[in-house]
Structures are given as C-alpha cells and as structure tokens.
Amino acid sequence: MKHVSRFVVVALAAAAPLTVHAHKAWLLPSTTVTTVDQWVTVDAAVSNDLFYFNHVPLRLDGLVVTAPDGTQVKPENLSTSKYRTMFDLHLTQNGTYKLANINRGLTASYEEDGKVKRWRGTAEKFATEVPANAPKLQVAESAGRVETFVTAGKPTTEALKPSNIGLELIPVTHPNDLYANEEAKFRFILDGKPAADLEIEIVAGGTRYRDHQEEIKVKTDAKGEFAVTWPAPGMYWLEAGLQDNKTSLQQAKQRRASYVATFEVLQQ
Template sequence: MKRTLVLAAVLAAALPFTASAHKAWLLPSQTTMAGNAPWITVDAAVSNDLFYFNHVPIRLESLQITAPDGSRVQPSNGATGKFRSVFDVELKQQGTYRIASVNDGLFATYEQNGERKRWRGSEATLGELPKDAKNVQLSQSVGRVETFVTNGAPNATALAPTNRGIELVALSHPNDQFAGETARFRLLVDGQPAAGLDVEIVRGATRYRNAQDELKVSSDAKGEFSVAWGEPGMYWLETSSEDDRTSVKQAAKRRLSYVATLEVLPQ
C-alpha cells in the first residue's frame, strides 16, 4: 500500500509532463464560511474527469496546511482508498487557510545488467541507486497542488510565497472570485515573477459535457495573466515548466508543476 501511494504522489507531481488527461486536485467541501471553529472535508485525487475520483489518490503524507496566522495545522480523520484520499480540517482561526499537497522528489533512469530501469525517491534516499548503475539520468520534480478556504474575513498571511517551485499569487483574494468578473494572477518560480508560462483553466463537471471548454492563457513579462470568469463553479488551474536550477547537484534538470482549485461564486 505504501508503495502504491508513493507512486501516486509522484504521478501527481509529474502529470503535466506525462498524461494531460490525468488531473490532480484538492476539492474542499466549502471554500467560504463563517462560524466558531467550523469543519471542512477535502477530497484529494488524480482523475480523468473534474472533479470525479476515478484514477488514483493523492497521498496524505505530502499535505501542508497553513492557518491564517501562518502556523501549520494537522488534518483530521485522514483516509486513503482506491481512488481518493479524504481528510477533515477544523478551522479554529478566522481568516484564510492554504491547503496543499507538496512534492519534491527525484526521478532516475539507469542501466543495470543491460536493462534500462527506473528509480524514484528523494535526496535522502539517493544512496538506494545500485552501485553498478550505468548511464544514470537524474531529474528533480517539484510540484504543488493546492486550494484555499476562508473562515470569516479573508486575510493573506497563509498566502505568502514559500519561494520554492511554481506558486500562484492572486492579485484579488483567491476566495473572492465571481462570475462575470475578470481576475488577475501572478505566477512565481522560486519567488520571482515567471514570464511565458502556459496556463490551462477548466471548469469542473467535465463528465457531463462533450468538450473540456478549457481556457488557455500565458503569463506576461511580469508573470501576470487575466481570467474572465464565465459560469460559477469549481475551477482547475494548471501550469508547468522545466529548467536546470536543481537543488541536487547530481540532477541535470528540474520539472515544476502547479495546480490550484478555485471556486467562482455567482454574483
């Protein structure tokens, strides 16, 4: 089971480079509410349809939940099944929570005894590669899949960039998106504005329409792009890139991916 979950997490991190039909996502039961320590439930999965769990789960070991004051929160009642993981979060604080699955790993191909093989792991487990491995090609993968939930009045503390990999800065609050309005976002790579990134945005419930109806835009010189929201609903936003700015000297390249789930509310 543990091996299956690890492979699922690696798949989620590498999706933009492997199979565009498979989409990783976190889906909260609510994104905005007001109350004294309310609860939400979050589904975490990789699927063919948005937002239906019909492929593999995202592992819970990679979760990072940031509270409105910037502290870390542990999920409750976590469980992983065949097609999805699920967990609860108690929103004890007023403000905005950032809920993310963050993966930072290594992938290698190599030859051993005349056969081409693959390995996945981390910098800490790099020593697991066979001593007699030849023609080793090592790459780094940094991926973030996230969503945002606000209890009461929104704030921005949890939204501060970590300056690692691709991150999204909502120039209007991520829980303040409305149909018929145009929102503006900024993309960062390692904390710096990222120009020329291609972004795909898809409204959920793709199972019930013949076309994905995806919107494709690119970030400008400031790393910014605009989205004119159509119908209300839950939206999936994805981008990816590749560079040679690895933090592991043995890795020749770095693959970056980012996914966010945003709710667009009716006017």
C-alpha cells in the same frame, strides 16, 4: 470581499499535464467560506473527469496546512479509500487557511545488468540507493504543488505567503472572491522570481458531460502576472508547468515544476 452568504464552495488544487484524457489531481473542500469553529472535509483524488472519483486516490504524504496566523496545523481523520483520500480540518482561527500537498525530489533511470531500472525519492536517499557510476544514468528534479484555500470569517493573506521553492501561485485577487464575468488577477513565481511567458490552461468542471475540454489558455507577462475573466459560475481547474535545466540539486540535470489549482466562480 463580497458578502460571505454569497459563497458556496471554493476549491484550489493541483494536477498533471492537461489533455483530453489526462489524469487530473485535485483537493476539494466540502466548503471553503464559513465561520470560525466549523469543520471542513477535504477529498483528494486523481481522476479522468474533473471532480469525480473515478481513478485513484491522491496520496497526501506532503500535505501541509497553514493556518491564518502562519503556523502549521494537523488535519484529522485522514484515511484513504479505493478512489479518494479524505481528511477533516477544524477551523479554529479567523482568516484564510492554505492546504498544500507538496512534492519535491528526484527521479532517475539507469541500467543494471543490462536492464533499465527506475527510481524515485529524496536527494538524501539518492546518494545511498542509486549507484553513482550507473550506466546511462539520467536524473531529474521535480517540484509540484496541489493547493486549496479555506476561509473562516474575514479573508486574510498571511497563509498565502510563498515558500520561494518551485512554481507557486500568488493571488492578486483573493481566491475566495471570484465571480462570473469579473476579471481576476494572479501572479506566478518560480523560486521566488516572476515566471514570465508561462503557459496556463483553465478548464471548467463537469468535463464528464462535455465532448470537449473547452479550455481557456492564457500566458503570464514579464512580471509573471495574468488575468482571466470567468465566463460562467462553477468550478474551474487551472494547470501550469515547465521544464528547464536550472536545478537546485547537484545530482539533477533537468527540472520539472508544476502547479494546479481549482477555483469556484460564483454568480453575481
């Protein structure tokens, strides 16, 4: 890794399908490379423009913070305002933290008394809240992740270990070591196995001031790996997703997995 003094801000986050007007969800730390015993404030939002608070706050019901030693730590001062959710994290350990907002559950639609009803929740609640013999019942499983990484001191990899549930990004190049005009490599896995032929879109921040997204499109190889050479310094938002019928929950017939990340790329 290059000198810590060259780092300013790095962010990783996740979001919705990418179109010009799509809402994008993300986590944005106040800093991501610092020293131990410092504090980081994280903003979480769903916005029309990348990294601007102009739509709704991102709900953090599934927030999990993994410390450098692999244990889970609790964020502090969590609050939600009109356009964003915020929390603080005290970096008490040397190394890399992973902050992930994880969502996993079921969505359903069915008819009741001739009217369409929609439901969202956990597999446990599904059994008691949705009639098993409901007319036109359609059930889908969803698994999504919104992530960011923060390093205090020397970067480490213990917190980067996957859960092997859903779609996950495995950094080959450390997420705090990205530079303009340098190639970075990553790997996607789905339930612990290589996610081959996965389409990925990458968009630089500041879309508020551009007429076009100017996205970079790449695809994973047979090992689930892909590479990107960053054209310029700045914040970049990455999105990947898929749909199939390989569900892990008996009630569901379809599955949707999604992952979004935002990286900062620094000047050499």
